[in-house]
Amino acid sequence: xxxxxxxxxxxxxxxxxxxxxxxxxxxxxxxxxxxxxxxxxxxxxxxxxxxxxxxxxxxxxxxxxxxxxxxxxxxxxxxxxxxxxxxxxxxxxxxxxxxxxxxxxxxxxxxxxxxxxxxxxxxxxxxxxxxxxxxxxxxxxxxxxxxxxxxxxxxxxxxxxxxxxxxxxxxxxxxxxxxxxxxxxxxxxxxxxxxxxxxxxxxxxxxxxxxxxxxxxxxxxxxxxxxxxxxxxxxxxxxxxxxxxxxxxxxxxxxxxxxxxxxxxxxxxxxxxxxxxxxxxxxxxxxxxxxxxxxxxxxxxxxxxxxxxxxxxxxxxxxxxxxxxxxxxxxxxxxxxxxxxxxxxxxxxxxxxxxxxxxxxxxxxxxxxxxxxxxxxxxxxxxxxxxxxxxxxxxxxxxxxxxxxxxxxxxxxxxxxxxxxxxxxxxxxxxxxxxxxxxxxxxxxxxxxxxxxxxxxxxxxxxxxxxxxxxxxxxxxxxxxxxxxxxxxxxxxxxxxxxxxxxxxxxxxxxxxxxxxxxx
Amino acid sequence: xxxxxxxxxxxxxxxxxxxxxxxxxxxxxxxxxxxxxxxxxxxxxxxxxxxxxxxxxxxxxxxxxxxxxxxxxxxxxxxxxxxxxxxxxxxxxxxxxxxxxxxxxxxxxxxxxxxxxxxxxxxxxxxxxxxxxxxxxxxxxxxxxxxxxxxxxxxxxxxxxxxxxxxxxxxxxxxxxxxxxxxxxxxxxxxxxxxxxxxxxxxxxxxxxxxxxxxxxxxxxxxxxxxxxxxxxxxxxxxxxxxxxxxxxxxxxxxxxxxxxxxxxxxxxxxxxxxxxxxxxxxxxxxxxxxxxxxxxxxxxxxxxxxxxxxxxxxxxxx
Numbered sequence: 001x002x003x004x005x006x007x008x009x010x011x012x013x014x015x016x017x018x019x020x021x022x023x024x025x026x027x028x029x030x031x032x033x034x035x036x037x038x039x040x041x042x043x044x045x046x047x048x049x050x051x052x053x054x055x056x057x058x059x060x061x062x063x064x065x066x067x068x069x070x071x072x073x074x075x076x077x078x079x080x081x082x083x084x085x086x087x088x089x090x091x092x093x094x095x096x097x098x099x100x101x102x103x104x105x106x107x108x109x110x111x112x113x114x115x116x117x118x119x120x121x122x123x124x125x126x127x128x129x130x131x132x133x134x135x136x137x138x139x140x141x142x143x144x145x146x147x148x149x150x151x152x153x154x155x156x157x158x159x160x161x162x163x164x165x166x167x168x169x170x171x172x173x174x175x176x177x178x179x180x181x182x183x184x185x186x187x188x189x190x191x192x193x194x195x196x197x198x199x200x201x202x203x204x205x206x207x208x209x210x211x212x213x214x215x216x217x218x219x220x221x222x223x224x225x226x227x228x229x230x231x232x233x234x235x236x237x238x239x240x241x242x243x244x245x246x247x248x249x250x251x252x253x254x255x256x257x258x259x260x261x262x263x264x265x266x267x268x269x270x271x272x273x274x275x276x277x278x279x280x281x282x283x284x285x286x287x288x289x290x291x292x293x294x295x296x297x298x299x300x301x302x303x304x305x306x307x308x309x310x311x312x313x314x315x316x317x318x319x320x321x322x323x324x325x326x327x328x329x330x331x332x333x334x335x336x337x338x339x340x341x342x343x344x345x346x347x348x349x350x351x352x353x354x355x356x357x358x359x360x361x362x363x364x365x366x367x368x369x370x371x372x373x374x375x376x377x378x379x380x381x382x383x384x385x386x387x388x389x390x391x392x393x394x395x396x397x398x399x400x401x402x403x404x405x406x407x408x409x410x411x412x413x414x415x416x417x418x419x420x421x422x423x424x425x426x427x428x429x430x431x432x433x434x435x436x437x438x439x440x441x442x443x444x445x446x447x448x449x450x451x452x453x454x455x456x457x458x459x460x461x462x463x464x465x466x467x468x469x470x471x472x473x474x475x476x477x478x479x480x481x482x483x484x485x486x487x488x489x490x491x492x493x494x495x496x497x498x499x500x501x502x503x504x505x506x507x508x509x510x511x512x513x514x515x516x517x518x519x520x
Numbered sequence: 521x522x523x524x525x526x527x528x529x530x531x532x533x534x535x536x537x538x539x540x541x542x543x544x545x546x547x548x549x550x551x552x553x554x555x556x557x558x559x560x561x562x563x564x565x566x567x568x569x570x571x572x573x574x575x576x577x578x579x580x581x582x583x584x585x586x587x588x589x590x591x592x593x594x595x596x597x598x599x600x601x602x603x604x605x606x607x608x609x610x611x612x613x614x615x616x617x618x619x620x621x622x623x624x625x626x627x628x629x630x631x632x633x634x635x636x637x638x639x640x641x642x643x644x645x646x647x648x649x650x651x652x653x654x655x656x657x658x659x660x661x662x663x664x665x666x667x668x669x670x671x672x673x674x675x676x677x678x679x680x681x682x683x684x685x686x687x688x689x690x691x692x693x694x695x696x697x698x699x700x701x702x703x704x705x706x707x708x709x710x711x712x713x714x715x716x717x718x719x720x721x722x723x724x725x726x727x728x729x730x731x732x733x734x735x736x737x738x739x740x741x742x743x744x745x746x747x748x749x750x751x752x753x754x755x756x757x758x759x760x761x762x763x764x765x766x767x768x769x770x771x772x773x774x775x776x777x778x779x780x781x782x783x784x785x786x787x788x789x790x791x792x793x794x795x796x797x798x799x800x801x802x803x804x805x806x807x808x809x810x811x812x813x814x815x816x817x818x819x820x821x822x823x824x825x826x827x828x829x830x831x832x833x834x835x836x837x838x839x
Contacts, residue, residue, distance in 0.1 A: 024709050028724035111722035121767040139766070301624050303585035354626065359666045366670055366713035373718055373768050383716060383724065430624045437626035439671065441769070489626065 029387060030107065033099035038395035041199040042519075045397040046170030049517035051159045051319065051404065052263050056170035059259040061252050064177050064202040075246035076184050082241040083190040090241060094193045097238040099390065101209045102161060102399035106386055108231060109157060109213075110375040112221045116145035118372055119306065119444070126304035130277060136222040143220065147451055148313040148414045150376040152273065153220040155319060155404075155411030157213055160264040162404035164212040164257045165397040168205050171256075177202040181243035191243035203253035204245035205396045210235050211257025212264075219265055271317040276310040283307055290425040296338035296432070298425045298446040309445045314419025319408040320509040330416045330505055332498050335426050335448040343432070346492040350429040351436045354489035362439050365488035368452060368481040369440040377452050377481070378410040381459035384477065388467060401519050402466050406459060409510040413458035413503050414451070420502070421446040429492060438489035450491045450499035453482035457503020462510040478503070550610055550637045550657055551737050553690030553699045556602035562823040566614075566798075568594040570815025575673070576807045578763030588622025590673050590811060596819075601826070606641040613664065616676040628667070628674045635661040637684075650693035655701075659684035670712040672770040673811060679772070680730045681708040697750075698740045705733040710772060719762050719773060728773050731760030739784075748786040752802070755779040764809050777808040796821045 046056050065072045086094075097104055120129050120140035129140050136142035143149055179201035181191040188196070199205075210232045217228045232254075239245050245253075286308070290297035300306045317323060321330070336342035357365075370377045385406050389399060426448035430436040443451070456478035464471030482500050485491040514520060556562055571591035574583050598612035617629035636659065643654035662681040669679035688701035707730035715726045734757055741750030761775030782802030789795045799818040804810065 024729045026709065026723060026725050026727040026729050028722075029715075030724055107722070107724070110716075111718070114716075114718035114722050118765060118768050303622065357626065359668070362668050362671075363713040366668060367715070369714065373765070374714075375716065375718075375722070380716070436624075438624050439626045442624045489624075 030099065030103070030390065033103065033390050035095070035098035035193065035195050036100040036396070037195040037393055038197060038199075038398070039393040040395060040398075041197055042169065042395040042397050043173055043199070044169075045166055045395070045401075045519070046173050048166050048169075048397075048401065048519050049513070050163050050166055051408070052267060053163045053167065053260065056167045058263075059167065059256055061171045061175075061203055061256055064175055064248060064252065067177065067183050072246065072248070075248060076180055076187060078247060079180050079187055079240055079243055080184075080190075082237070083187065083243065086241060090237065091193060093234055094238045094242045097206070097235050098194045098242065100396060100399055101206045101235060102396055102403060103386055103390065104235075105157075105161070105209060105213045105231075106382055106403060108228075109154060109217070110379045110382060112217070112224055112227075113145045113150045113153065113379050114373060114375045116141065116143055116221060117150065117374060117376060118144065119146075120144060122304050122306075128304075128306055133222065141223055145221075145376070146309055147370075147376040147378060147455075148276070148310045148316075148418055151378040151407070151411040151414040151455070152316065154378055154382060155407040156264050156268055157216045157220070158400065158404040158407035159319060160212050160216055160261055161209055162397075162400040163263075164208045164260040165205060165400045167256060167260060168203055168208040168253060169397050171203055171252075172200040172205075175202050176200045177249075179244050179249075180246055184243075187243040194242045194244060196243075199395070201245045201249045203256055204239060204249040205253065206235055206239040207245065207250040207253025208257040208260075209396070209400075211254035211259075212261045213257070215258045215261035216264060219268070267317075272312070272315045276313040276316060277307075278312050280307070283311060286311060286422055286425050294337070294339070295425075296427055298427045299431060300444055301428065301430060301442050302444055306444050308422070309443070310418065311422045311445075314415055314417075314422055316415050318412040318415050320412050320506070320513060326416050326419050330502060331420050331423065332449065332502055334424055335492070335494050335498075338427060338432065343492075346494060347429055347432045347436070350486055350489055350492060351433055353487055354436060354439065357439050357487065361487040364480060364484045365439050368484040369488070370452075371441045371443070377455045378407070378414070378459075380481075381406065381410060381455065381463075384474075385459070385463055385466075388463075388470060392467065398519065401517070405462050405466070405510045405514055408513075409458040409462045409507050410455055412509070413454045413506040416502055416506055417449055417451050417454035417499065418445075420449050421451075424448050426495075429489060436489055440488050440490070442490055447491055448495050448498070449502055450482060450485050450495040452485050453478075453491075453496045453499025454503040454506070456481040457500040457505075458507040458510070459503075461504045461507025462514070465507075465511045465514055550635075550639060550659060550686070551688070551699075551701060552739065553653055553655065553688065553692075553697070555606065555639070555641055556600050556608050556823070558602045558605050559825055559827040560602045560823055561599060561826050562601075562821055563597070563599040564796075564798075564819050564821030566594070566596040566598065566817055566819035568592075568596070568815060568817035570594075570813045572804070572811030572813040575811040576809055577766060577768075579808060580766070581812075584623075586623035587620040587625070587673070590618065590620050592619075592813075592815075593617045594817075606644070608637075608639040610637040610639060611635060618674045618676055620674065625671075625674055628671060628676050630667045630676055631665050632667065632677045633661045633663050635659060647691070648693075650691055653690045653692075655686075655688040655690070657684075657686040657688060657701075659686070668713060669710055669772045670714070672772065675772075678707075678710065678730070680710045682706065692743065695742055695744055696740070697743045699738070701737045703733075703735045703737070703756075705735070707732055712772070717771070719771065730773055731758050731775070733758050746788045746790060748784075750784050752782050752784055752800075753780070754802075761809075770809060774809040776810050777806075778804050778810045779806040781805050794823045796823070 131140045131142035133142045181188045181196050214228045214232050287297040370380045426446050428447045460474035460478035463474045482496040573589045594614050594616050596614035600610045612635045614632050616632050619627040639657045641655050663679045669675050683706045686703040690699040710728050711726045716724050737754045739750045739752040757777045758775045780802045784800035786798045801816045803814045804812045
């Protein structure tokens with residue numbers, strides 16, 4: 001029995017050792033992102049070209065109190081109070097937000113998309129419930145943050161952040177009130193977790209971002225209001241405790257941000273999204289019109305058959321061009337006829353590709369799949385951009401400008417892509433050959449043109465303009481993303497090749513905007 | 521005859537099917553109280569089939585017409601070598617093939633993980649009219665190929681490297697026995713092909729934290745030199761992890777719990793003592809984030825003495 005006890009104690013200590021020596025907690029790539037350290041404060045960004053606002057001072061911001069008034073000195077004391085009792089959690093919070101509020105809000109947005117990107121479960125009668133913004137908490141929760149929904153959410157929030165920061169910079173330059181850490185030496189000495197720039201702090205850029213983002217996130221993700229409010233509070237605590245803004249800097253900024261959000265919310269209510277789901281009669285007419293052209297119409301490959309994903313998202317109003325341009329300029333010509341030899345050849349090509357997938361091919365398919373439960377392909381390109389921007393030393397306003405260019409490209413690419421998909425209503429490879437199986441989930445919408453390819457073509461174009469040294473890499477990534485859809489058995493070669501070209505054409509509109517927006 | 525029986529490993533695929541991937545436990549010798557004698561080597565080939573139509577999405581039990589019935593076939597090679605009378609080394613290597621009967625998802629197949637076990641019996645003593653044995657078992661398993669764990673329920677495994685510690689006791693009274701064991705499995709983190717995923721929060725990494733697993737196994741029945749017939753209950757619980765969200769796909773770090781009930785037999789030929797047949801059937805009676813699998817398995821084993829020593833001598837020392 002002695003032996004047994006020895007053995008048992010060896011086993012037990014072995015297990016304890018394994019547990020203590022190998023911490024399994026995983027960390028995210030951006031957990032330790034350095035504090036934002038802009039190469040330039042971009043002090044004149046108040047003159048940059050706006051997206052929706054007509055003027056940077058469309059919403060008035062009152063002049064701040066002078067820094068020698070009793071009220072302001074009281075605000076400085078509030079900061080000193082915060083700084084004298086910082087817990088480790090608060091220091092962690094300061095470090096987290098110090099990497100940049102555009103970055104962190106973008107990550108939060110991606111998290112909410114991933115959380116809400118689940119297709120609804122069917123009803124008892126094999127129909128599908130549709131999430132309702134009026135009743136967001138009941139199943140299926142609103143929204144179903146699928147790729148078009150996500151692309152639009154990223155674009156609205158990014159574009160609004162950009163307009164809000166241009167307005168913010170306008171007032172910063174006009175009022176020129178320095179940050180607390182520049183005004184008070186005690187606060188300066190305690191502001192150790194951030195880089196202290198010469199940018200005026202009234203109104204606070206972090207507050208503007210909190211206000212504009214929170215207001216729009218509540219509309220896009222109405223079940224997440226508590227979470228969003230907690231993030232606003234966390235950002236406010238971090239910004240004030242780090243000595244970067246006073247309460248009046250914050251209040252002015254948050255108010256301005258919320259006001260500017262209302263302009264974007266108003267556009268969102270009238271951009272045709274409310275009609276994007278359509279009606280059963282409209283869904284049927286898509287198939288009828290395709291049959292009338294002599295083509296095989298797309299059918300849902302899910303059981304029970306699911307209504308097509310946002311079939312009229314293609315009529316949503318784009319940011320970078322008008323709806324006529326979608327139809328007359330950007331929408332490509334038809335795919336090969338479903339009865340053509342070309343289509344037979346393309347079907348056979350995909351069947352051969354996916355028949356016996358290698359680990360390498362599955363890796364590519366899964367890396368780019370971004371399907372249900374993920375932040376979607378537009379989210380993936382946000383991740384690529386954000387992680388590259390960290391090392392670029394952009395100011396917050398330049399971060400916002402570049403994210404807005406990217407996300408307007410992605411949303412508009414989504415619009416052109418969806419318009420094309422439902423105009424041609426073309427089947428997936430596994431509809432034309434039911435023996436063809438895919439190595440990731442098959443999306444519930446027509447094939448031509450590939451969404452991944454269109455999104456990626458657009459993103460690679462504008463990102464290559466923003467960081468020219470990476471242009472070749474972005475093109476290669478877009479090609480990979482595009483090809484992954486063939487390896488996965490989800491798309492024909494034509495879907496992917498035309499998708500990449502159309503995406504690039506959309507991205508070029510963003511480049512045209514970029515060279516004339518005053519930031520370059 | 522009883523003594524000879526103990527020279528031969530009893531391999532029972534109890535088909536735990538504890539997880540959606542029907543990653544059936546192969547060489548159940550690591551969960552039974554049978555030891556090979558010194559220098560004896562037993563090698564066998566197993567075949568297993570399991571399938572399920574219903575699964576638990578968290579606690580919600582459902583089917584999925586986009587998967588239909590998910591079936592899993594396994595062919596495994598396994599062996600057991602007696603280093604000493606009370607110390608055995610075991611191994612297994614399965615090839616697994618998973619397939620849905622409906623929907624558009626691609627079947628997955630390939631060689632899965634190598635498992636190695638050391639099984640030690642430090643105590644064997646008389647208690648009352650019977651015999652009590654106590655075992656300590658340690659194991660390691662590691663993937664042999666770069667199969668993806670990120671296409672559940674069709675992935676052929678979870679691709680983690682695992683360390684397992686087990687304590688087991690067996691009491692034998694005449695022709696009847698009871699065996700009980702408790703197991704703790706440490707699972708190493710895995711990497712997946714995408715670099716972001718959502719569990720209950722977004723992770724911007726390809727590194728996935730794999731919670732550990734605890735399980736208990738209870739088996740009882742009839743045991744003679746030529747025949748074992750037993751009832752087996754196994755319950756395993758993931759110590760952490762999260763539930764599959766409504767209408768989401770399963771993920772490798774889900775909390776996968778299962779309780780299975782089943783029966784197994786082993787028959788050793790009277791005229792060819794080296795040859796044995798095994799079989800088992802198991803059903804998942806309760807689960808969480810797993811398929812409700814019914815699985816069967818069968819195998820054939822052959823035992824021989826590596827050093828060619830006198831069998832009779834072996835027999836006399838083994839019991």
